[in-house]
Amino acid sequence: MTRAETFFAAGGDDTARAITKLVIMAVGGQGGGVLTNWIEAVARAQRRAVQATSVAGVAQRTGATIYYIEIAPEGTEHPVFSLAPSAGDVDVLIAAECMEAGRAIQRGFVTPDRTVLIASTHRALAVSEKMVPGDGIAKAEEVIAAAEIAAQRFLAADMEQLAVANGSVISASLLGALAGSGALPFPVTAFEDAIRQSGKGVEASLRAFRAGIAVVTAPVSVPAPAVKPATASAPLRGPAKARAEWSALVARVDGLPEAARDMARRGLAKVVSFQDVAYGAEYLGHVETIAARDGGRDGHVLTVEAAKYIANAMAYDDVIRVAAAKTQSARLTRIDGEMGRKDEQVLQLTEFFHPRAEEIVGLFPAGLGARVEASPKWMARIDRLFNRGRRIRTDRLRGFVMLYLVAGLRGWRRRTLRHRIETDHLRAWLDQVEAYRARNPELAVELLRCRRLIKGYSDTHARGLSKFDRVLAGIDTVAHREDAADWARRLREAALQDEEGKALDGALATIRSFLN
């Protein structure tokens, strides 16, 4: 045994308190290693003993990653560093993504007595959030609220956006935020030197770095994102006659309860743009009927939800609507912007279509279409003709004109099979709403909301429809109960949880269990 003659008299205080402990939590691929190297280089250049550790390996492939740095106080030559952070013992925590800040808090790395939390508020969604058929996005507000309590100082901004705007990556803006926070006793120039010495994309990194400093040293930390008005600025466009009719229709909206007017105006605009002013009048008719019977409970929620979901039901997703969306004038400008196309560059656009017989037959006149659809032989024949993936180049005239012509079928739409199916479905649904309304207005509201289940195209649409039907059937079995609305909500939420409808099956089984 090698005997080291070292003695230390117990004093009771944490002797490692003078070591600065810094944790970086990131998503694999965000450049946490680069940030770690920079911070280590800064400390070393300032003649501090420093140590960095990381866990490499497959965790780096898009998973949650963690880096840890310890910096000894001045004058300590041979400190004993820890290789991993400990709960309650972290001075600076840098979270390169909002939920990673949440994870840091969860693991106890952020404590009110000492931790400076520097977090990027942007989201990199986890697969579990994205794959839910409904809205599975985790609530960032809860993390922000917890951070306000857990951190001694909480510095937050969208560091990703800041970096991208400066042509760099998030490690640079985060380093800036760290330098600006004053959490490390090193001058800004020391950080800049570290970036310069790393030698790659130096100018862009420095720009993002300075933006990072600015955002945490500005008097107001993060301005809340302004709520955008719904495309109000653009002037109404179209033929004069239609515009006049439209104005008259909009005036009718003022006859609705105050609470529902905004939704009804948006709904009306959607339906009119989908078809025409006359169709918009039909829409308003439906909404007005319900409004007339709305007792005004819960802020006219029945009318508000009717205004919303009837609009969505009437502006269904058919081939004509998709073609119109793909050929509308604003689209190219938008894509040019998104792709960062410069004037001298050329943009090629490829669309991915895969029509099936159902979509084609949906365009047939209702009577003929219904007969064809009832004949498996004809359906197979049409399927053979049309059912295949089609890549359409909409930057070329041939592809564009093809879709342009389909979009022009708008005038024909009301005669199509698809329209008849949708109209029948709408009527049945609204009749059911009315049937429930008299007995249980809350249940009627929930039934309106079930329209959310129907979305997508082809198989996805069919699956949505079948879930809608199953939920409605389920609701019907409990409609007599006082808590029917509650069950309707639960069934709908279950249906939105997974693709196959396992959660919905479970909820339906529960209902059956207490009914029997």
Add this chain to the structure above:
Amino acid sequence: MAERSFKREVEDLKLGQGEVFTGEGILAITKALLEAGVGYVGGYQGAPISHLMDVLADAEDLLGELGVRYEANASEAAAAAMLAASVHYPIRGAVTFKGPVGVNVASDALANLSSSGVTGGALIIVGEDYGEGSSIMQERSHGFAMKSQFWLLDPRPNLPSIVKSVKDGFALSEASNTPVMLMVRIRSCHVTGQFTCEDNRRPSLTVRDALSNPRSDWARVVLPPMSYRQEIDKIENRWPAAENFIRDNGLNEVFGPDKAPLGLIVQGGMYNGVIRALQRLGLADIEGRSAIPILCLNVTYPLVNSEMLDFARGKDALLVIEEGQPEFIEQNIATFLNRARSQTRLHGKDIFPMAGEYTGRVMMDAITAFLREAAPGLLPDQARAPNSPPPDIPDLSKVVPIRPPGFCTGCPERPIFAAMKLVEKELGKHQITGDIGCHLFAALPPFEIGGSTMGYGLGPASNAAFDGGGEKRAVSFLGDGGFWHNGLSSSIGNMVFNKSDSVAIIVDNYYSAATGGQDVMSSRAANPTKATNNPISKALKGVGVDWVRQIDRTYDVGKMRDTIREALTTDYDGPKVIVASSECMLNRQRREKPLRTQAIKEGRRVEAPRFGVDEDVCTGDHACIRLSGCPSLSLKKLDDPLRDDPVASIDQTCVGCGNCGEVADAAVLCPSFYRADVIHNPGRWEAWADRLRRRVIGWLQARRDARVLDATRGAA
């Protein structure tokens, strides 16, 4: 070529006597090998020692200058077998792989090597992948040292200690004619620090020299009756020699006061964590001077009886700090104390948790608990009776989503599993096994394909019970890394020999991608020192697979799906193997991005593809994401109160791999996706034609705008 280049760091390996090295643990180990006069090095990549292989590969010129042979071994077994060179020749050799999985693979060779014994120092550097962030089953390599009788070093996790243990390891190996394993933990491999260098040493005998003067001695061969004599030799000579060396050279260290009523016995790798806990309790200073005696075991096997009894003498209680299970060291010490009729109480796993990493929290709690019982007077007031209640921080466990690893943006494996998922939608769920490699991520959502992984290259072998076929066929996945590691013989050979009716899908991404993009035999790049470009399909034919389908663009989801369906439904009842080849996107981008930037700068025509989503066409069902999981395909909440669900959205990190469009088509999803190719530096004719087209399209759009009312523009 590996994902990370160490070309710059390799310069540091040339530092001489007295110069200070600054860098990662992995590099320090490499430098120590050169200073120790190593004669040959090799290994097999795998976290956390992948970078050690990368460093060695990048340092090949320097190694050559020093007369050191570097081998990128085909597997851990091959690496361990290479140490046979040290059996007869006084040449120091070192190999590296990850533990314990690499040790599992190597164990046959290690056992034989241990029985034969060595003349030159034989060092096995194992990156012990245990604890947070580990990608493998949680076990200890420790048991292998015990069963085969080789020695195990577990140095304190700082660069000078690690460097010293490399040299100690060789010397110990030579003194006891026994191979030595140097264990470094995940974080030690990547820990940064400094140490003072010595000059690099050429091996006194190179492997080339040895070839000129070959030796053999049949007493070293593991055959009766020598195998039994070797067993006796281990116990009578090698083990005592090791104990003497460890004791005489002070390989283990004692810190803190001579006399105290209690002491800590710690694995070297645990030392820093222990000191941190003591620092926080005010029982050690910032540089590690301790108020409590610590016996630091830089050698965790074998333990030296006299050292333990010396340390225990006069102490009432000992705490053994040993991570992982079972508690081999604690049991061993208990035996020592018991045989010596010692009255010292022994604690360890009665206080520490049996399983799991000894994190800061665990260490602090356990040492506090031990002190509270053994010497409460030592504890600071706060630890004796904590008075401030922990702050009331909201519980986020329901909010924060788990974030397991997954396929990178543009990964060529994604479309393979999208296709498999589509086939399963048609033909129903199948019996599917996975292997080791990135493709195992398919077992996680959103794909959830594959229910087991039995080891590297063992994917198809783990379906052997189902080789007889049935109403449905079993499917297995195997990576190119696994194929060459062990899969060709253990999995494919097994299928051929047993006339398997199953399907194997080989995911060929041109690299050993999960471990950092090292080349394998079928890599497509030219490698100056390795033989690449050996097609997998050729090897398959060679071992007798007749039904082989080669797919050269995995992104063609339709073709991929049709091929898998064909394999599952064909009348052919022998082994069916699909080779799905496309380059790892991480490596491809790394290779192509600089070239593309250069081409754009030089004014050459470059197409830059990226995907987008029309948000008013997307209905927010996210079916596309359930067939992708790509990091660049995410969701966006619209500020439209008419819409409930967030819509798909593709960010600027998209590399335009094509999976989104292919899946939308193959799965008949929706027409929301579009591909936008921005053409940098278009030709004059191309730019002119584009301007003309845009003008015509603009005219058509204006015509429609004038005829159709767009009410969304004037709404609200």
